[in-house]
Amino acid sequence: MLKQLKNPVSLAVGTGLSALVLGAGIAVVRWDDVQRLAPQLAQLQQVDSKSEAQQQAQQDPKSAVLPLATVSPQQRASQLEELASSASSLDQSRARYLLASDLIAQKQGKKALSLLEGLEKDYPVLAAHVAMKRAQAYESMGDNAKATAAWKELLEKYPENPVAAEALFVLGRKDAKLWDRAIASFPSHPRTIEIARERLKKTPNQLSLLLLLLKHDQDSRDIGTVLNQLRIQHAAQLKPEDWEAIAFLLWQRREYGESGKAYAKAPATPRNVYRAARGQQLGGFKNEAIALYQQLIRDFPTAKDTGLGLIRLSRISPQQDALIYLDRVIKEFPDQAGAALLDKAKILDKNKSTKSASQARQLALKKYGNSDEVAQFRWDAARQRAKAGDFLGAWQWAQPITREHPESELAPEAGFWVGKWAAKLGRAAEAKTSYEYVISRYPESYYAWRSAGELGWNVGTFTTVRDLIPQIVRPPEKPLLPAGSETVKELYQLGQKKDARSLWQAEFSNYIQPTIAEQFTDGVLLLGVGQNIQGITQLESLGWWRDTDEEEAQLAALKKQPAYWQALYPFPYLELVENWSKQRQLNPLLVISLIRQESRFETTIRSVANAIGLMQVLPSTAAWIAPQINLKNYSLENPNDNINLGTWYLSHTHETYNNNSLLAVASYNAGPGNVSNWIQKYGLNDPDEFVEDIPFPETQGYVKHVFGNYWNYLRFYNPEIAQKLERLPKAN
Numbered sequence: 001m002l003k004q005l006k007n008p009v010s011l012a013v014g015t016g017l018s019a020l021v022l023g024a025g026i027a028v029v030r031w032d033d034v035q036r037l038a039p040q041l042a043q044l045q046q047v048d049s050k051s052e053a054q055q056q057a058q059q060d061p062k063s064a065v066l067p068l069a070t071v072s073p074q075q076r077a078s079q080l081e082e083l084a085s086s087a088s089s090l091d092q093s094r095a096r097y098l099l100a101s102d103l104i105a106q107k108q109g110k111k112a113l114s115l116l117e118g119l120e121k122d123y124p125v126l127a128a129h130v131a132m133k134r135a136q137a138y139e140s141m142g143d144n145a146k147a148t149a150a151w152k153e154l155l156e157k158y159p160e161n162p163v164a165a166e167a168l169f170v171l172g173r174k175d176a177k178l179w180d181r182a183i184a185s186f187p188s189h190p191r192t193i194e195i196a197r198e199r200l201k202k203t204p205n206q207l208s209l210l211l212l213l214l215k216h217d218q219d220s221r222d223i224g225t226v227l228n229q230l231r232i233q234h235a236a237q238l239k240p241e242d243w244e245a246i247a248f249l250l251w252q253r254r255e256y257g258e259s260g261k262a263y264a265k266a267p268a269t270p271r272n273v274y275r276a277a278r279g280q281q282l283g284g285f286k287n288e289a290i291a292l293y294q295q296l297i298r299d300f301p302t303a304k305d306t307g308l309g310l311i312r313l314s315r316i317s318p319q320q321d322a323l324i325y326l327d328r329v330i331k332e333f334p335d336q337a338g339a340a341l342l343d344k345a346k347i348l349d350k351n352k353s354t355k356s357a358s359q360a361r362q363l364a365l366k367k368y369g370n371s372d373e374v375a376q377f378r379w380d381a382a383r384q385r386a387k388a389g390d391f392l393g394a395w396q397w398a399q400p401i402t403r404e405h406p407e408s409e410l411a412p413e414a415g416f417w418v419g420k421w422a423a424k425l426g427r428a429a430e431a432k433t434s435y436e437y438v439i440s441r442y443p444e445s446y447y448a449w450r451s452a453g454e455l456g457w458n459v460g461t462f463t464t465v466r467d468l469i470p471q472i473v474r475p476p477e478k479p480l481l482p483a484g485s486e487t488v489k490e491l492y493q494l495g496q497k498k499d500a501r502s503l504w505q506a507e508f509s510n511y512i513q514p515t516i517a518e519q520f521t522d523g524v525l526l527l528g529v530g531q532n533i534q535g536i537t538q539l540e541s542l543g544w545w546r547d548t549d550e551e552e553a554q555l556a557a558l559k560k561q562p563a564y565w566q567a568l569y570p571f572p573y574l575e576l577v578e579n580w581s582k583q584r585q586l587n588p589l590l591v592i593s594l595i596r597q598e599s600r601f602e603t604t605i606r607s608v609a610n611a612i613g614l615m616q617v618l619p620s621t622a623a624w625i626a627p628q629i630n631l632k633n634y635s636l637e638n639p640n641d642n643i644n645l646g647t648w649y650l651s652h653t654h655e656t657y658n659n660n661s662l663l664a665v666a667s668y669n670a671g672p673g674n675v676s677n678w679i680q681k682y683g684l685n686d687p688d689e690f691v692e693d694i695p696f697p698e699t700q701g702y703v704k705h706v707f708g709n710y711w712n713y714l715r716f717y718n719p720e721i722a723q724k725l726e727r728l729p730k731a732n
Contacts, residue, residue, distance in 0.1 A: 065094040069495030073102035084115060093123035098494055100133055109137035125490050128154065128163040129499065135167070162506035165189035183208075188216040189506040207234050215245050218511070219526075219534045223249065231262070240267045248512050251275060257283020264292060270303035271545075277309060286316055304547060307333030311340055319347050338368030342377055369404030379410050383692075386421065395421040402437070412442035416451055420688065423454075441731035444565070446704040449711030450688060457724060459714060460587070462662035462687045465707075466654055468587050472717045475566060481524060482517035482558075484508075488525075497528035516542060516554040524567050532572065532601040539568045562716060569712050572601040573614065573639050580643045584651040590661065591647055593709035594668065597702060604637045612636035615646025625649060662687055665706050670699040 064083055068076040080102075083095035096115040103112040116134050120127040135150035151167040158164055165182050169191035172178035179199075182192045193216060196209040213226050220226075227246060230238065238246075247262035260279020266272045277292035293313035300306050310329045314322035322343075329340035341364035348357035364374050382397035398421070401414040408414075419434030435451035442448055452459045460468045481489050484504050491500035504525050510518055523538030543555050558564050571592065581588035598616040599605050611618050613636045622636055622645050629648055634641040650668060657663035657675070667675045674696070682693045694700040715721050 063091055063094070065091050065098060066493055068098070069493065073105070077102065088122065090123075093119060093126075094494060097123060097126060097130065097133070098496075100137070101496065104133060104136050104140050107140045109140035109143075112137040112140075125486050128158040128161040129487070129491070131157060132163050132166055135170075160185075162186050162189055162503055165191045165506065169195060183212065186506050187212050188509065190502045193217045205229060205233060207237055210234070211242060211245075214242070214249070215511075216505070218249055218252075219531060224253070231258075238265075240265060244272065244512070247272070247275065247279075251279070257285070260285070260289075260292075264288075268295075268299065270296065270300040270305040273299065274305040274309050278312060281312060281316065290316060302332070304333075304335070307336035311336055311343065314340075314343060319351070323347060334368075335371070338364045338371030339373035341368065342373050369400060371405065372408055372410075375401050375405045375408040375410050375414075379414055382414070382417070386417070391421040391424045395425065402441070406441065412438055412445035412447040415442070416447035416688075419451065419454065436728055437731050439725065440728045443715060443725060444559075444708075444712055446708035446711065449707055449714075452711070452721075452724075457721065459711065459721060460661075463660050465590055465661045465710070466585075466587055466659050466664075470587070470589050470714055470718045471720070472589070472713075473719055474571075474717070475562060480563070481521045483515070483521040488521075492525070492528065497525070501525045501529045516546075516551060516558060520558060520564070520567075527567060527570060530572075532570070533599075533605070536568065536596075536600050539564070565712065565716050569596070569709065569716065570601070573643065576640055576643050580647040584647045586647055586651060586654075587710075589710055589713045590706075591643075591650065593713060594650065594665065594706050595643075595646075596709050597705045603639050603642070613642035614639055615642055615650075617642060617645050617649070621645075621649060660684075661707075662691065662703065666694065666699055666703050669702040670696055674699070 065080070068079060077099070080095045080099040083091060084099050086092050086095075096119055100112040100115040100119075103109070103115070113134065116130055116137065120130045123130060131150070131154040135147050135154060138144075138147035138150055148171070151170050155164055155167040155171070165186040168178045168182035168186075172182060172195065179195045182189070182195055186192050193213065196212050196217075200206060200209050200213075207230075210226055210230055213220070213223070214230060217223065217226075227249065230242070230246060243262050244266035247259050247266050250256075250259035250262055253259075256279045258279075260276050260281070260283055263272050263276035263279060266276070273292060273296040277289050277296060280292060281289035290313065293309045296303075296306055296309045297313075307329055310325045310333070314325040314329075317325065326340040326344045326347075330337045330344070333340075341360045345357040345360040345364070348354075348360060361377070364371075364377070368374050369378075378397050378401050382394045385391075385397060386394035395418055398414045398418050401408060402411045402418070405411065415434055415438040419431040419438070422428075422434060423431040432455065435455050438445070438451040439448045439455075449459060453461050481492055484500075485507060488500050488504050488507065491497075491503065504521065508514075508518060508522060511522075514522065519538055519542055523535045523542075526532075526535030526538060528535075542558070543552075546552060546555060573595075574588075574592070577592050577595070578588050580586075581591050595601060595614050599614050601614065603613055605616075606612050607616055609618065617636050619636065622634065625645050625648050626632070626634060629644070631641070631644065634645070636642050636645070650664065653664035653667040653672070654661065656667065656672060663675055663679070666678075678690070678694060682690055684690055691700065691703055694703065715725055
């Protein structure tokens with residue numbers, strides 16, 4: 001049994017069947033066609049590789065070096081050598097730097113030094129990094145004396161540049177004062193974090209170093225231990241801003257009760273006091289939560305968070321007090337008035353004030369249809385009518401959701417079902433319009449995929465998706481970073497992702513309330529160094545707690561850029577996925593979509609049930625599968641072994657359910673016993689109804705996310721679908 005990971009970009013063109021070419025012809029191939037098409041594949045792949053290089057060059061049309069950034073050092077060496085010996089130019093400097101970096105990695109420091117000679121002057125944007133490369137070149141040669149001299153020279157010439165932290169780290173092994181200087185000057189640099197960890201190993205529990213890790217190493221696996229040390233052993237010494245950092249991280253980790261306690265000690269801002277109250281409420285501390293909500297109302301009477309706080313407070317207060325709080329929301333906080341009216345109606349119903357309750361609901365529907373709670377009320381009413389066979393009533397209740405509250409999370413679902421119910425009523429034209437609206441207005445949603453299927457697009461259905469081999473075309477790999485210094489951006493464009501990430505860590509300090517540009521940049525750079533869970537989480541959470549019109553406009557603009565979606569849906573381990581998908585006769589995009597949901601492409605991740613690796617395979621499941629495929633001495637943390645075992649099991653679940661991918665994917669998450677029970681209980685007359693009826697919220701969400709991932713990979717990497725999307729009428 002395989003379980004879902006519970007947790008809220010390089011695309012190498014492989015030799016697999018997905019590496020096809022742009023242009024006319026078949027956009028989706030079936031496994032039955034593989035042998036017939038095999039002779040053409042090699043030629044198509046060569047053409048595709050050329051188009052990728054041309055696409056990448058568009059990022060800097062004058063550069064011949066940037067397209068080489070994603071090519072292996074062996075493949076690009078001769079081209080870089082030619083460019084490095086050309087006339088002086090930015091591209092020549094780039095070629096010298098990149099070639100020198102490759103040579104240092106190959107322990108050819110002497111050749112690298114000749115390329116670095118005079119490059120600091122010729123390439124000012126990376127001058128400090130050129131000095132670092134010189135020291136590293138000497139190290140690769142084993143010349144420790146010259147390496148030390150080069151590190152000292154870097155420190156003397158660039159004392160304020162974050163690259164100085166590299167020199168301080170190396171030289172500080174013999175002079176502890178230099179490590180002190182690194183901590184004081186560059187606390188967020190990765191080398192400084194290494195220093196802090198080394199010192200804590202020798203002398204544990206140093207408050208200043210624990211605080212450094214808290215604020216600058218939040219993604220480390222042992223950050224929970226740091227949090228506990230600070231809260232338990234140093235509570236009396238912590239400042240309010242320290243408690244805010246602790247609270248923020250606990251909130252991110254969904255430890256809401258403990259987070260609420262910490263926020264209560266943080267600086268008293270509306271957001272902090274609200275989270276203190278909400279965290280205490282979720283932690284089961286009702287009296288403490290009430291006191292904090294009352295503090296929020298008293299100290300910040302007009303803050304946006306106060307409106308939501310009043311509603312939360314009303315739900316844990318006696319009815320008489322609750323009505324007072326709700327009336328205040330209705331009067332003073334229009335953004336929350338819809339929710340307050342519906343809550344008030346529930347209380348009035350309990351008090352047998354049926355007429356007043358109805359009036360409250362009607363006012364909510366008439367005046368506050370743009371609230372999430374009113375949208376949910378409409379949707380619940382629509383679903384109830386559909387269950388009773390009243391499709392016209394369901395259609396009438398659901399239709400206003402997309403019109404009055406198009407930003408609601410329910411809107412894509414409501415729009416899709418408006419189409420389904422219209423079709424049941426014989427209104428084919430209205431159904432088509434609804435499906436097209438969902439695809440155009442909510443192109444990233446699972447319901448856009450279902451709408452495309454209803455329109456007859458060649459995207460696969462639950463019963464056909466296994467047999468498809470979608471054409472995949474790679475766009476330029478690296479988006480232009482919207483934040484960070486010019487040095488960070490240049491390093492990233494050169495493919496020097498580790499150095500770009502290190503410098504960005506030294507520059508990025510606004511981690512609690514980053515701008516849209518900063519958070520996107522952070523996510524992209526995390527992905528660049530293989531921290532996939534953190535990177536994808538940063539990108540997925542860009543819209544969380546954004547409450548200004550400016551931020552919402554920035555996010556909307558970003559989501560119109562292909563670079564955002566390409567970062568959000570990367571292709572790690574593509575060649576392995578293609579290989580094992582081919583052997584199991586599975587759609588490779590379905591496999592990679594499942595991996596994205598299971599592990600976010602983390603090879604060593606473990607779930608609470610001890611499922612391991614990319615496809616979250618349980619050791620017991622692996623032990624059952626391995627003899628059947630003659631696999632010995634395997635490791636579930638090895639990507640090849642994990643995908644081998646995981647794809648076999650996914651194929652097995654498909655065979656169990658007659659190649660119904662809906663049931664196969666649900667079974668992968670919840671197990672065959674549960675799926676069999678659901679089939680018996682709900683039937684399979686309408687697969688969309690079956691999905692909505694899945695009683696496990698985790699599994700229902702899992703199914704929608706896997707197929708939503710599949711659709712998003714398809715719409716950005718498959719030319720036919722991309723072109724269809726372009727031709728759709730734009731939604732208002």
